[in-house]
Amino acid sequence: MAERCDVAIVGAGPGASIAAYILAKGGLEVIMFERGDYPGSKAMFGGVLYTTVLSKYFPDFPGANCVERHVIEKRFSMLSESDEVALSFKFLDFEPPYYNHSFTALRAIFDRYLAKKAEEAGAVLVTQTVVDEVIASEGRVVGVRARREGGEVLANVVIAADGANSLIAQSAGLRGELPLSVILGVKEVVSLPREVIEDRFSLEGDEGAAYEYLGGGAVRGAMGAGFLYTNRDTISVGYGIPLGALKTLGVQPDELLNEFKMHPVVRRLLRGTTPEEYSAHLIPEMTPHDLPHFVGDGIVVIGGAAGLVNANPLFHEGTNMAMASGVMAAETILQAHKAGNFSAKALESYPSRLRESFAWQDYDRYLGLTRMAETHPQFFNKYPYEFIKLARKLFSVVPTDDGMQVPKRALELAVADHVLAELGLMSLGLDLLDAAKAAMF
Amino acid sequence: MAANVKSPSDIANPTGLANFLGPPKLLGRDDKLATLVIKVDEGNPHLKIIDQGVCLKCIEKPCTVTCPVENYKVEDNGHTTIYWSSCIECGTCRIICPFQNISWRYPSGGFGMTYRYG
Incomplete structure (x- = not known):
């Protein structure tokens, strides 16, 4: 005799837990399956958690030791092999306790905090249990099959919250194979005393910094980005690169990480650090064509499983979109529960609300830019280098044979010359036009 | 020089900062793996x-x-050998294989790798 519940959730990440919390508060019987020893034990992200949705449900989270530092500096930089040109934004007057709703975090800590909240609300968390597939009957999902003795659990609705690889969405026929646009995130958490971090990054108390390295020398000119985020007494350092680009590059991902860490610019920020943990995980960046259907009869797909990420390097969001989708899915299921109907049609308000929300709009907004980046590798392997060369020409202090110095006018002309001769104004103009079009439409 | 004026070399390093100025420690593939807890389902x-x-x-x-x-x-x-016992379950191979020639599933519950930071 199979066990029964109202809602079976596969996964116990941020989207799963917030959904479980809302459903349990609404009086439903909820079982949440986690394949690792504890929630977050198999999860990894770059490192910044955006807390708008979180703070509405758990206003006390900043005091609960579940996040690391609030981000006061966002810094974007381009690297060549030896040089850097950077733009830094510092926001010092956002107010506590949420500041700019941007906190560095570690998933093995944060996910446990949020799952605990769901458990306290009455959801049942089952750890060390893999769910391989859904149970289908007459074309609708009626439960899940966990890989253990008597592992069949029947449910009115299944929430596929099993992350980027989502075998559940796939087993339910809601999507095909993942495309090569999916990004591999590779990271190390390295330790450094908190005073040294605060001194090195100009931080006071629990302030944190988020550094992004775009194109150029970060990952050998490939379409990808490096990052460095300060935690309390560790730093998250790593990069993301689409699998297709990684395959073309032909370098071992672990070596590429060491290379990034030893970049002359990055190395200086990581002095004295000791690696504590290596990790790698997929980021489900894909086109609408590759996305799963968000609902089926008796099933909804949320968070990374649904491909909800904004992988644009200016923003790098995902866990907030997961939590938002978890909220909307749970509220839809509560309504469906009242009506006693769990068909795809009855659950349709989840995808329609999702499409109205920032989670879909932000995903949709930057698709054009991402596609543009794929067809214009020069934004990664040419322009950053050229731009740095120009800056270097202009700011080089050049002695002359007679013991004097090259006048600035001559440097400016050299810059203009380089732009005309090497860069090609015509192609640069066209590329910038393409970028502007992609950003606007 | 007055007795109470310290020369730069006399100034102590109160935070031990000097201990954290060396190059970042790098790990090779094996040592990277050694930072992870992995329970192998023999x-x-x-x-x-x-x-x-x-x-x-x-x-x-x-x-x-x-x-x-x-x-x-x-x-x-x-022949291609998979050293599956040191798998960190990311899913890259499943997608990258041009012939979908890898039978891929998660390790059973309680096995595989565990992140302490993540």
């Missing part, structure tokens, strides 16, 4: 090559350069 590989014949015909062998823990090796006889 005798129950969760990853398998479906057909070695397909691997023999594969020219690119992208699995060997994209696995973040370098678990794919081509042996002298041309």
Whole structure:
């Protein structure tokens, strides 16, 4: 005799837990399956958690030791092999306790905090249990099959919250194979005393910094980005690169990480650090064509499983979109529960609300830019280098044979010359036009 | 020089900052893996090559350069070996294999790797 519940959730990440919390508060019987020893034990992200949705449900989270530092500096930089040109934004007057709703975090800590909240609300968390597939009957999902003795659990609705690889969405026929646009995130958490971090990054108390390295020398000119985020007494350092680009590059991902860490610019920020943990995980960046259907009869797909990420390097969001989708899915299921109907049609308000929300709009907004980046590798392997060369020409202090110095006018002309001769104004103009079009439409 | 004026070399390093100015420590593949807790489900590989014949015909062998823990090796006889016990469950190989020739599932509950930071 199979066990029964109202809602079976596969996964116990941020989207799963917030959904479980809302459903349990609404009086439903909820079982949440986690394949690792504890929630977050198999999860990894770059490192910044955006807390708008979180703070509405758990206003006390900043005091609960579940996040690391609030981000006061966002810094974007381009690297060549030896040089850097950077733009830094510092926001010092956002107010506590949420500041700019941007906190560095570690998933093995944060996910446990949020799952605990769901458990306290009455959801049942089952750890060390893999769910391989859904149970289908007459074309609708009626439960899940966990890989253990008597592992069949029947449910009115299944929430596929099993992350980027989502075998559940796939087993339910809601999507095909993942495309090569999916990004591999590779990271190390390295330790450094908190005073040294605060001194090195100009931080006071629990302030944190988020550094992004775009194109150029970060990952050998490939379409990808490096990052460095300060935690309390560790730093998250790593990069993301689409699998297709990684395959073309032909370098071992672990070596590429060491290379990034030893970049002359990055190395200086990581002095004295000791690696504590290596990790790698997929980021489900894909086109609408590759996305799963968000609902089926008796099933909804949320968070990374649904491909909800904004992988644009200016923003790098995902866990907030997961939590938002978890909220909307749970509220839809509560309504469906009242009506006693769990068909795809009855659950349709989840995808329609999702499409109205920032989670879909932000995903949709930057698709054009991402596609543009794929067809214009020069934004990664040419322009950053050229731009740095120009800056270097202009700011080089050049002695002359007679013991004097090259006048600035001559440097400016050299810059203009380089732009005309090497860069090609015509192609640069066209590329910038393409970028502007992609950003606007 | 007055007795109470310190020369720069006399100024103590109160925070021990000098201990944290050396180059970042780098780890090779094996030592990177050693930072992870991995419980191996002995005798129950969760990853398998479906057909070695397909691997023999594969020219690119992208699995060997994209696995973040370098678990794919081509042996002298041309067969591909998966060192599955050090898998960190990312899913890269499943997507990168041009012939979908890898039978891929998660390790059973309680097995595989555990992140302490994540």
